[in-house]
Amino acid sequence: MKIAIIGSRGIPAKYGGFETFADEISKRLVAKGYEVYVSCEGGTVPKIPEYNNVYLFYFPLKPFCRVIYETIYDVYSLIKSSFICDYIYMLGHGAGFFFFIPKIFKKKLFVNVDGIEWRRDKYNRIEKLILYFSETFAVYLSDVIIADSTEINKYIERKYKKKSNYISYGVDIPPIEPWDPSRLSAVYPEGTFKDLKEDNYYLIVARLEPENNIHMIIEGFLLSGTDRKLVVTGNFLSKKYESFVKNIIDRHKGHDRIIFTGGIYKKDLLNMLRQNCFAYFHGHSAGGTNPSLLEAMIMKNIIIAHNNKYNREVCLDNVFYYNSPEEILDIIASIEKDSAKYENLKEGVFERVTSFYSWNSIAEKYDDLFLKEHCEFLKEQDKFSKKKDELFQEKIGAENQ
Known part of the structure; x- marks a missing residue:
């Protein structure tokens, strides 16, 4: 055939x-x-x-x-x-x-x-x-x-x-990628990932467009006042939306807390960032099963996902859900107070994704x-x-x- x-x-x-x-x-x-x-x-x-x-x-x-x-x-x-x-x-x-x-x-x-x-x-x-x-x-x-x-x-x-x-x-279970910031330094300008440490940053991997709620995630993150950084991996598809997001960062004086990497198409580097982040933000809201969400699940990430029926279908009750920047602020405070308390969520998403996806x-x-x-x-x-x-x-x- x-x-x-x-x-x-x-x-x-x-x-x-x-x-x-x-x-x-x-x-x-x-x-x-x-x-x-x-x-x-x-x-x-x-x-x-x-x-x-x-x-x-x-x-x-x-x-x-x-x-x-x-x-x-x-x-x-x-x-x-x-x-x-x-x-x-x-x-x-x-x-x-x-x-x-x-x-x-x-x-x-x-x-x-x-x-x-x-x-x-x-x-x-x-x-x-x-x-x-x-x-x-x-x-x-x-x-x-x-x-x-x-x-x-x-x-x-x-x-x-x-x-x-x-x-x-x-999705498939990927090989283990140990934390090695020198691999990032070989690709990006010196100082891009300054002070970035294993298990000490939040991560977004997505197209940077309104339906992926990048603006909401960034505002909630900046409102939280966390000492951790936010790594944003993906490309802006619109200058207008890019300006809108950058204005939010300007308003909160948050340029030193967010790292924009652009698109990363080297699977090993992307896996390293996913496997070693403190928590993963997922803002997809336009429908369908999103590949980046499955990748985060297979990495056993703590996931903070936009509250919609598509994400709930995939993750069930194994992730945090948000509807606003203020809810993101509260979720970050809860996780950072005692992240070990949420180890069951990591196991829950892993079991879900390996069983059905x-x-x-x-x-x-x-x-x-x-x-x-x-x-x-x-x-x-x-x-x-x-x-x-x-x-x-x-x-x-x-x-x-």
């Missing part, structure tokens, strides 16, 4: 959640006997033909304006994979208006709808309208819908009255889904073949009369 996984920037994974997903799932499907192809952006260097026995194909153009580039890239991937594969798995629905393409080639399209993109605050009204219709087209033009959150699953079935399949995102178990669910859909396809083909034979026999019979 030939399957294409498209919609990510490509593998090996160097960016975000979709890339990690494509990387982890593709190699596990190959191990189960699938022939898997993954699309890669044109700027990828070097252009290797295979990775972990997964076939790679590349968009011929290098990245330019992201919004336009990603749409053209997705359309190219839909066409290319329609020629070489039996089934196509699209990650995201940015190119939803073009999901009719596989139907032209009589190929089955699976779509991971991700979050509810059109509700995100970072988009203007026109962008939200385009994303809303893109989601609508994606749902109705796809053959199989997949959601990585039960809440998103319910949203799709309730809004569109179409069956959706819940299969979560995954391992990559191996996620791959099993995809294997089941693909096999089920393939069997249904073969049954349809068999029915078509039998019907064709019946019509042929009727025609022969009519000619002999």
